[in-house]
Amino acid sequence: MLQNLRELYRYGELLKNMTVKELRVRYKESALGFFWSLFTPILNMAVYTLVFSLVLKIGLPHYPVFLLAGIFPWQFFQTSIATGCVSIVHNGNLVKKVYFPLEILPLSIVLANFVNFLLSLLVYFGLVLVSGVGIHLSILALPLILLVQMALTTGLTLLVAVYTVYFRDIEHFLGVLLFALFYGTPIIFTLSQIGQYARQYAFLFELNPLTPIITAYQDVLYFGRFPDWGAFGLTALVAIAVLVLGYHVFNKHKGFLPEEV
Template sequence: MYIFEYSELIRNLVISDLKVKYQSSFLGFAWSMLNPLLMMLVLYAVFQNIFKFEQEHFALYLLIGIIAWRFLSIGTMTAMGSIVGKPSLVTKIYIPREILTFSITMSAFISSILEFTVLIPLMLILGAPISITILLFPVVHALYFIIVYGLSLVLSALYVYFRDLNQIWDILLQIGFYVSPIIYPLTMVPEKYLLYYTLNPITRLIMMYRDILLFGNFPTVLDFLIVGGFGVVFLAFGSAVFKRLSLRFAEEV
């Protein structure tokens, strides 16, 4: 498999991307946390004080949802340009082109882990309990990575041919933010739509993150099966689309 065969190249690409992301800005990684923290403060002020949401540890509840969503948003948006952003690696040498998308997604994955890590001191400061269920975080996050990578394969392949795709995907992400339980609890979703709503793997993932990080609950086996099943489907579909469209990458980039 190319991940193991080209592991050194992938490692170098990931390190290079992280250096560009953090060393080129004055505050570096701090910007990665300022964005979700500021968004959390705004949403907290609006929904806690104006709409009077009654949710235990609502600030952390919001922050977990925002950070989880950022991995999907940043991961797919940056990975979308992974092929067109490195034309020399596409046209001049032969490597499995999936490596370019994989490395960008892995970079976003590592950044997301760092963002989640910052939650631990915040939970201690705000008096939220830390449960043994937090040990399930690597499993949940790995399943999320598979979903994001599968989507990124499709988007990066299509973007080679349709350069307006980033605008369309940005709009879809904005819609997705508000139709996912990031701001509001599932109890606000009408019961007749609840089944379809919870079939959304992102909805289940956000619920799983909150269960293991904030509420100390173990996700159900069904949760893992649904999220894992979507991951397999997305990865298989993404790989098939990428393989088919990659035949003309060198001509199009």
Template sequence: MFGRIGELWKYREMLWSMILSELRTRYRGSFLGFLWTFINPLLTLLVYTFIFSKIMKVTMPHYSLFMFIGLLAWNLFATGVQSSSSVIVRQGSLVKKIYFPREILPLSVVGGSVINYLLSLVILVPFLLISGYRPTVDWLFVPLILLLETIFTVGLSLLLSSLTVYLRDIEHMLGIFLMLWFYLTPVVYSITILSPRIAQLFKLNPMSDVVLSFQSVLYYHESPHWKLFVYGFVISTAVLISGWWLFVRLNRRFAEEV
């Protein structure tokens, strides 16, 4: 596995250029182009603010902000996993024609999602400040939580992208599965509305850990719950290792199967 890491390092230029082209192709041809990276979360935020404070009249203070924090984190994960599940097949022409460590493909997709997340912070941070939140030392946890989420997303992406080559159904099932997962993760609701036993169960889900940690740091102004955090890292690392192991095993026949 260390050999593979070394090889990936040699191909870092390629990874970077794949990420860039991923980001650039997304809005290519549209009039506003790259600006959409910012307009999208901004509009999402406005829509949710409007619906939850004007129509549904949720009593939770700064609810739209609460939800936005979770939603950005969720989007990183969901778009990353969804898009990388089919990336090997989608980039079949590359896989068949040139050599490179195949891990680059799912990594570039997740990398693009992470960068998108960072760019949407440009919307989130001013919004926090406008809503009366001031930066605190707890904000320093954000990169760490982001790392945790990235590890988990990469692990699952490696797993799913290699399986999808042999089992194309995964790509379609994943949409429904992610929707279910979304509602099992406390993004649109606070985990406090659940009974303690159910809440305990929900925290087994690593994405709950990620979203809860983001919420603690940015919304509640407290440090993340360390037990939860350590658990998250252990699970994510396990997913990463098993996902990569499977990927390495399956990647030998990619060029023949895509």
């Protein structure tokens, strides 16, 4: 593993270049560029606000701000997995013809989405100041939360990128799974609301390793309080384990991926 990491380090510039390429290709020739990636979450936010705050009357002040605190990190997670899973199979020609550490393909996708996410957080801070929700001391915990989500997302993306080479169905299956997972994560409502209104299903949300991460974002960005360190710490351990597992599985298979693509 150490040898693989050392090689990845040597190819650091390729990782950087591929990440930049990802970002550039995504927004090529569109005048609004990056703002398109804000458009989807903001549109989602508008719809959910309409449904859940006006129709169903979820009693949260500044509900749109709350929504975005969960939707932005969710979008980072969801897009990384969905596009990362085909990162090897869609680059078949490159993979078969040139030697380089293949993990660069999924990693560059995660990194590009992460950059996107950081930019959308800047927009979020603007919104927070305008709306009067404000920024609190708890913001200091944000880098840690970002790191843990990054670890979980990277590990999972590496796993799906490898297995999609062997089973192309995973791409389609993931679409359905991610759709379900969105509603299995407290994004449009809080975890305590689940406990209040649907106690019997609360365990499902608690099993989801994304729950403490998204909740932590909402805590530090919206509620202005530090996260529940117990639940978050446990998720952090899971995230690290997934990252190590993902990297290990990827390296075990990567020598044989070019002939399977």
